[in-house]
Amino acid sequence: MNEIxxxxxxDIRRLIFDLDKIEExxxxxLHMCSTFVSNRxxxxxKEERLSGVEFIPLKNTGVDTAS
Structure with a gap:
């Protein structure tokens, strides 16, 4: 019983170690990449607004442009 x-x-310790490695x-x-993209x-x-260019965020129009 003690062996089990x-x-x-x-097994639990190895799983925790594996999860830590996956997170790292x-x-x-991925977090660093998404932060970079968001900041960019x-x-x-900001650059467009300062240069006088109107910044219009893209909206989901429901139109499939891939077809």
């Missing part, structure tokens, strides 16, 4: 518990605890290697870079979008809007 030790194996289970070991996948989600952190805001910067572009």
């Amino acid at each position: 518990n030790d194996d289970f605890v070991g 290697e996948v989600f952190h870079p 979008f805001v910067d572009t809007a």
Whole structure:
């Protein structure tokens, strides 16, 4: 019975370690990328507004432009 518990605890520890690695290697870079894109979008809007160009956000018109 003790062996099963030790194996289970070991599995849980490995799972937590794996989840930490996934967070570090996948989600952190994705967050950094989305932050960069978001900041760049805001910067572009500011640049356009300052240069006198009207900034019009794109809206979902429901029209499929791919067809």
